[in-house]
Amino acid sequence: MDFNQLFRERTKQFSTAVIRSLSPLLYSDDLSVIRKQIIRSSTSVAANYRAVCRARSEKEKFAKICIVVEEINENQLWLELIEELKYLSSEKIFSLKEECDELVKVMTSYKFKLSQNI
Template sequence: MNSVELKSRTKQFSLRVIRLVRALPADKVADVIGKQLLRSGTSVGANYRSACRAKSQADFINKIHIAEEETDESIFWMELLIEGKIVEDGLLHDLMKEASELLAIFSASAITARKNK
């Protein structure tokens, strides 16, 4: 997968997170978790784009790790939505699968970048 495709994929992930947060129930717990998910989920694409503009290999590694961390955090918030019985598991299955795939891509990119350093 090239960087253009991954930029598009991470942007689509962010847009899906936005739609999910908008659809959450209007209660205090969903609001707090939703805000956290919105922050981490939308930063995935932003941090990947930042990594693509890295000024050095070390800068790339640092920024791709941030994208990795934000993706993992997004998975955590989605798990809380499911385990807290705020959203049904089936409704988040595809989005969590995409987050897991993005996480694997970022992890592999970081490993490769460290080896090539």
């Protein structure tokens, strides 16, 4: 499996894991806001990474990876809030945060590499 295919799958799996982890939680106004935001940003990571893979130029690819980095970084914030507010167990939040942190590192590195080509 090549790099792009691997990360297309990983970003999709990350958004699926976020949705599955938060969907069963009972409704509250504060959680509802956080849940909507993190679901939007996690699915945006997956969707925009797919756009990176289909970009027609290096500039378009760079623009899309910038969005991916911004959105995955936003996910870190939402996961920190979910942890601090204790909406998820330590075990569930740990695995989500670990994958999010890895995606931030990889996507930031990829963004830097692309910036060298434009």
